[in-house]
Amino acid sequence: MKEGINIFLAGMGGQGIAFLSRILSESLLKCGYRVFGCDTHGMSQRGGSVVSHLRIGDEVFTPIISKGKADIILGLERLETLRAMETMGKAGSKIIFYDALFHPTSVRVNKAAYPELTLLNGLALKKSMMLNKVFVTELADSRLQNTIVLGHLIASNWIPGLTIESVLQVMDEMLPEYLKVKNVEWLKKSALMAVK
Amino acid sequence: MNALGDSLLTKKPWSSLIMGNHAVARAMLESDTKVICAYPGSPTPEIGEALESVPRNLRNFYFEYSLNEKIASEIVFGASINGHLSAVFFKSVGLNVASDAIIQMAMLEVIGGLVIVLGDDPGAFSSQNEQDNRHYSRLMYLPMFEPATPREAYEMYLKAAMVSQKYRVPVFLRLTTHVCHAYEVVSFGSLPENPLSLEARFDPQNGPYFPLVSQAMMHKTKLRDKLRHIQADDKIEKVHHFNKAEGQFNLAGKGIISAGLPALSLYETMSQANRKLDILKISLTHPLPEKEILAFLKSHEEVLVLEELDRLLEGDIKILCYDHKLSCKILAKEDEFLQGEITTGEAEKILHHCWPNHFNKPEIQAENQPTAPPRSAQMCPGCGHRSAFYAIKQALPDQDTTFTVAGIGCHLMGHFDPLNLGQVLLCMGHAPSTATGLSLFNNKRKVIAFMGDSTFFHSGLPAVANAILYDHNITLVFMDNFTTAMTGHQANPGSGELINIGDTKASKIPIQKVLESFGAKHILTTDAYNQNKLTEAVKESLEYKGFSAIIARHPCMLKFTREKQKQKALKEA
Numbered sequence: 001m002k003e004g005i006n007i008f009l010a011g012m013g014g015q016g017i018a019f020l021s022r023i024l025s026e027s028l029l030k031c032g033y034r035v036f037g038c039d040t041h042g043m044s045q046r047g048g049s050v051v052s053h054l055r056i057g058d059e060v061f062t063p064i065i066s067k068g069k070a071d072i073i074l075g076l077e078r079l080e081t082l083r084a085m086e087t088m089g090k091a092g093s094k095i096i097f098y099d100a101l102f103h104p105t106s107v108r109v110n111k112a113a114y115p116e117l118t119l120l121n122g123l124a125l126k127k128s129m130m131l132n133k134v135f136v137t138e139l140a141d142s143r144l145q146n147t148i149v150l151g152h153l154i155a156s157n158w159i160p161g162l163t164i165e166s167v168l169q170v171m172d173e174m175l176p177e178y179l180k181v182k183n184v185e186w187l188k189k190s191a192l193m194a195v196k
Numbered sequence: 197m198n199a200l201g202d203s204l205l206t207k208k209p210w211s212s213l214i215m216g217n218h219a220v221a222r223a224m225l226e227s228d229t230k231v232i233c234a235y236p237g238s239p240t241p242e243i244g245e246a247l248e249s250v251p252r253n254l255r256n257f258y259f260e261y262s263l264n265e266k267i268a269s270e271i272v273f274g275a276s277i278n279g280h281l282s283a284v285f286f287k288s289v290g291l292n293v294a295s296d297a298i299i300q301m302a303m304l305e306v307i308g309g310l311v312i313v314l315g316d317d318p319g320a321f322s323s324q325n326e327q328d329n330r331h332y333s334r335l336m337y338l339p340m341f342e343p344a345t346p347r348e349a350y351e352m353y354l355k356a357a358m359v360s361q362k363y364r365v366p367v368f369l370r371l372t373t374h375v376c377h378a379y380e381v382v383s384f385g386s387l388p389e390n391p392l393s394l395e396a397r398f399d400p401q402n403g404p405y406f407p408l409v410s411q412a413m414m415h416k417t418k419l420r421d422k423l424r425h426i427q428a429d430d431k432i433e434k435v436h437h438f439n440k441a442e443g444q445f446n447l448a449g450k451g452i453i454s455a456g457l458p459a460l461s462l463y464e465t466m467s468q469a470n471r472k473l474d475i476l477k478i479s480l481t482h483p484l485p486e487k488e489i490l491a492f493l494k495s496h497e498e499v500l501v502l503e504e505l506d507r508l509l510e511g512d513i514k515i516l517c518y519d520h521k522l523s524c525k526i527l528a529k530e531d532e533f534l535q536g537e538i539t540t541g542e543a544e545k546i547l548h549h550c551w552p553n554h555f556n557k558p559e560i561q562a563e564n565q566p567t568a569p570p571r572s573a574q575m576c577p578g579c580g581h582r583s584a585f586y587a588i589k590q591a592l593p594d595q596d597t598t599f600t601v602a603g604i605g606c607h608l609m610g611h612f613d614p615l616n617l618g619q620v621l622l623c624m625g626h627a628p629s630t631a632t633g634l635s636l637f638n639n640k641r642k643v644i645a646f647m648g649d650s651t652f653f654h655s656g657l658p659a660v661a662n663a664i665l666y667d668h669n670i671t672l673v674f675m676d677n678f679t680t681a682m683t684g685h686q687a688n689p690g691s692g693e694l695i696n697i698g699d700t701k702a703s704k705i706p707i708q709k710v711l712e713s714f715g716a717k718h719i720l721t722t723d724a725y726n727q728n729k730l731t732e733a734v735k736e737s738l739e740y741k742g743f744s745a746i747i748a749r750h751p752c753m754l755k756f757t758r759e760k761q762k763q764k765a766l767k768e769a
Contacts, residue, residue, distance in 0.1 A: 012571060025379065029213055038378045039215075040321070041238060046606065046682075048573035061464040062457065063345075063378035066540040068560075083568035104571035109613045112569030119567065174199065178765040 004057025005159060006065045010084035011076030011146075012102055013047045020074065020146040021052035023170055028056050028159070030166040038063035047102075049080055056159075072158055074149050077102055082115050082123070091128040096152045098145045099135045132156075136190070144186045151190025164191050201249035211383040216346035216376045219384075220285075220313060220369070221246030223353035224257070228388045229283045229311070231275035232259045233268035235654065236683035237287030238322035239376035240315035244285075244686065256392065261686045264624075264654040265294035269312070273301045276308040277405065279397035281357055285313035287322075289623065291329050293655065295336075302336045302366055303415040305402050309361035311353060312338075314370045318504045319537040321373050324604075324621070326535055328505035333368055333482040337419045339426055340368040340482040342456040347382045349375055352479060359432060363422045370481075372504070374457055374537070427483040434485035438463060438475035447473050447554055449497035453489065453513065455481050458504050458538035465543040469555055484512050493517060493524045500527040500550050504538045574609060578757070580724035580750025581607045581675050585615045587727035587748075588644070588673065591734035598642045598738075599634050603627040605648035606682045606752075607675040618646060625655030628663040631670040642738045643670045649690035650680040652707060664714045667742040671734070674707055675724075676749035685755045711745050718742070724750035 007024070011017045018039050025035045033056040040050050053065045070088035075081030075097030085095065099117070106112040117133070124131035134152055139145070154164050164187070171183055203212055204222055214222075221243050224232060234244055247259045258275075262268035265286045272282035286294065291314060298312065317323040333340035339359060341352040349371055356367040400406075404415055426432065438459070451474040454462055459477040466473055476492045478485060493499060493516065501510040510528045517524055527550045533542055544558040575582045585607075592598055602608045602618025603626070611618040622630055631645035647656050652674065663670060680686040689705035711719050718740045720733040730748055737744035 013573070025213055029381065034381075035213060036378070036380045038374050041242065041377050046573035046576060046609070047571075049571045059467055061467060062460040062540060063380070064374060064539050079568055079571065083566065083571075086566040086568055104569060105574050105613055106569045106571075111613070115568065178768065 004055070004059050005071045006069055007054040007056070007072045007074065007159075008065055008070035008084055008088045009052040009054065009074045009076075010080040010088075011050050012080055013050050015050070015076045015100070016143060016146040017050045017052050017076060020076075020150060021054055023167065023174065024150060024153075025054055026170040026174065027167045028054075028162060030170065031159075031161045031163065033161075034058055034060065036060050036063050049083065051080075051084070072153075073097070074153060076100060076145055076149065078117070078120070079104065079115055082120050085120065085123055085127070085129060085131075089123075089127060089129050093127075093129040094132075094156070094158055095124070095129055096132045096134060096149055096156065098149050099133050100142065100145055134190075134194075136193075139186075141182065144182060147183050147186045148190040151187045151192075152194040154187075155191045155194030164188070200246060201251060201254075204246060204250055205254060205387070206384070207387050209384060209386050211381055213379055214346060214382050215242060215379045216343075216349045216371060217242035218246045219346040219350040219382050220353050220371070222382075222384055223350045223357075224283055225250075225387055226385050227354050227357040228256070228281060228390055229357065230257055230280035230308075231272055231282040232257060232284070233262045233271045233282075234259075234285045235263070235265045235268055235290055235293075236261060236680055236686040237290050237315065238683060239317060239371070239373040240285050240287055240313065241683045241686070242376070243313065245684070256390075261680075261688075263689070265290035266297050269294040269297045269301070272310055273297065273304075273306065276306040276310040277304070277398050277402070279308045279393075279395075281309040281311075281361065282306075283311040283313060283357075285315070287315045288317050288327055288329055289323060289325065290314075291332055292327075293624070295332065298332075298338075298366065299336045300407060302338050303407060303412075303419045304405050305364045306360065306366055307364050307397070307402050309357050309364075310366040311356045311360055312366055312368050313353070314368055315376055316370055316372045318372055324623070326505070328508070329368075329370060330481060330508050331506070333370075334508070337416075337423055338366055338368055338482070339363075339423070339480060340370055341479055342370050342481050343375055343479070344456050344460050344477070345375065346378055346380050348479070350382055350384065355432065355479075359426060363426055365419070365422050365426075368482075370456075372457060372537075423483045426480075427486065432480065434478065434480040435488045436477040436479060438477055447471065447551070450474075450500075450551065451476065451492060451496040451498070452500045452502055453478065453492065453509065454502045455479070455509065456504060458502050458543065461538055461540045461543040462502060462547070464540045465547055465555075468540075469544075469547075471554060478509070481509065484509075484516075486516060489513060490516060490520060490522075493520075493522050496524060498525045498527060500546070502529060502538065502543070502546060506534065572609075572612060574612070575606065576754045578753035579606070580677055580748070580753065581610065582615075583727060583750065584673070584675060584724035584730060584748040585610045585617050587724070587730035588617060588734050589615065590727070590731040591738070596641075598644055599631075601627045601631045601634065601643065601645040603645070603647045603651050603675075604682075605651055605675070605680075606677070607646055607648055610646065617644075624651050625659050627651075628656065628659040628668075628670065628672050631672070632663055632666075632668040635669045644734075644738075645670055645672050646675055647672060648681075649674065649676045649678065649707065650686075650688040652710075653689050653705070657710075660711070661714050663743050664711075664716050669742055671737040671740075671744045671746065673734075674745065674747040674749070676707060676747055677752040678749070679752050679755055681752040681755065685752065707747055716743060716745055718744040719747070720745070721747040721749070724748040 627645035
């Protein structure tokens with residue numbers, strides 16, 4: 001029986017959360033996991049928060065992760081990562097997030113403050129979460145940030161049996177040619193980066 | 197061909213990790229559903245996305261986004277009485293629009309079969325309300341299936357089609373947001389290889405098809421008979437037994453009746469608490485599978501009825517207990533759970549409340565006071581609506597001189613900071629009429645209403661005609677972006693690219709010409725990026741006494757830039 005793991009993905013509209021969850025789900029399936037999950041669709045595509053629930057293991061009955069029950073959080077934006085930590089995180093949650101910054105309207109009109117990194121670090125310390133920030137200075141195309149996070153997840157070995165080969169195979173099968181080259185290149189690079 | 201369309205056309209049985217909505221689309225193909233119509237609305241548009249992914253020359257079906265839910269329902273009704281299995285899909289509030297047609301066709305003989313796929317939205321993730329559409333199955337005397345997972349959505353669509361064809365009655369397939377958007381591995385059957393029939397099969401002898409006043413009572417009796425027969429039909433699988441309680445954690449004499457996603461939340465809770473209880477999961481929630489429920493009630497001393505939203509099953513089951521003089525105690529959720537989804541967290545609380553000795557009080561897991569500021573949806577970079585709202589605001593130096601009425605669509609986001617245009621919102625097409633009401637017995641404030649292009653053709657036309665007919669003193673601003681943007685860029689008569697016309701462009705129906713032919717006397721048109729011109733147009737229109745229209749148009753920039761990027765990438769590759 002495969003161990004049950006709750007993976008929560010958070011970002012904002014247009015960052016490729018659905019893409020990330022799709023590639024990861026298919027890869028986990030290839031690695032022998034039973035997969036059950038759920039994406040947000042609809043209004044969130046207009047620059048709102050976007051989340052995806054991905055649950056693996058044999059004793060999983062609903063596609064939704066309960067509040068405070070995420071084992072792994074993958075974030076594509078700082079504020080959305082903080083939100084995920086607050087609502088879905090628990091003691092022992094492991095987090096990889098790409099430190100992209102997108103100010104919501106509430107911040108732009110001075111009704112709220114955008115979180116400093118220290119806020120996330122403090123929360124991680126307080127709740128005993130493992131927080132890993134990722135940022136690649138030389139990355140020109142922001143659409144590849146989700147692939148960078150995926151590379152780091154593979155290198156983390158948090159999901160037993162998840163191999164880079166399985167992810168590469170899924171990318172090969174699912175991506176149109178014009179997306180394939182760069183995604184494969186950055187998946188490999190980021191997996192190596194994380195190992196270093 | 198793209199990957200989705202490819203896989204949907206797989207001839208032999210196959211399995212795939214797939215979203216609920218896409219699984220429903222495959223079920224449509226497997227059941228040989230011939231005519232499918234819809235109006236886009238979350239959580240269902242991905243059914244259309246899947247159908248559209250099948251290349252037109254390979255389609256054995258006809259699919260269109262009709263201009264509203266009522267039209268969509270009427271088209272599939274016409275196709276069904278001509279012998280074709282048909283289906284319609286739309287969001288929760290779409291049923292309000294379609295109800296006039298569906299409540300009537302319920303009593304007529306839909307010989308080809310007709311499935312109504314509903315996307316309900318418990319928790320109101322993408323809707324302006326949280327209506328419980330199970331009421332409609334009772335109001336309309338129609339059967340309703342309620343799947344909990346993508347696999348069940350696929351299977352129950354096939355069942356719904358079968359029941360509909362057998363009993364010649366429309367059947368609801370009620371999905372909810374997290375059934376539509378959940379994904380899991382689903383095993384599919386093969387595609388049928390029926391030769392395409394082009395025969396005209398409508399025959400009034402098959403009826404009734406003509407609900408004369410004198411016939412109405414008789415038609416209703418006939419429909420109620422159909423429901424009774426469906427209730428008694430043992431060939432229809434109506435319930436699912438979970439978890440026959442065995443072993444040391446058996447809570448003897450206790451059981452649960454549930455349906456849809458809440459049943460899975462219960463299962464999850466019990467698995468985590470290491471408890472076992474009998475669960476009767478109902479697939480056909482209307483007409484109620486009385487025989488199966490009675491057997492369950494008779495074999496348990498305490499039964500929790502756990503349903504999402506309103507108390508429908510609970511009432512029905514209490515009546516059964518009373519009528520059959522059963523001693524079984526019926527437990528139910530507390531009032532606070534009459535709204536919102538029943539996920540695992542809610543199920544834990546309800547189970548603890550009912551059986552505190554067996555289920556621990558749930559721990560509070562999330563932060564009590566989250567510090568992350570909200571991130572609401574907003575207009576995209578380059579959005580013409582933002583430019584238009586900014587320009588309109590320049591014409592209104594003092595907000596206290598006007599009332600502003602919002603419409604459904606991306607432009608409702610004008611309501612948010614810092615634009616704050618749009619103070620009242622009702623439903624599709626309401627804006628001109630709500631504005632009219634605000635203008636009556638009011639000489640202090642001018643009224644400005646907003647309407648999108650898709651809404652105009654959906655239900656705005658009669659409202660606009662009414663405002664023009666009586667020359668009501670309002671200014672109606674058309675926020676025209678040439679597409680149904682909010683739900684994923686479906687075509688409409690303003691976009692000139694209707695999907696069912698083939699690769700040739702459909703002829704547009706220009707809003708300005710419609711307004712002119714309706715008799716509107718004061719119409720100003722400008723690109724939404726031309727802010728000075730638009731500001732002047734608003735000033736001038738507010739001075740005008742009577743109905744005035746402004747068309748502020750600019751293509752949806754999300755759609756526009758995505759298409760450009762894709763073209764560029766394809767060229768480079």
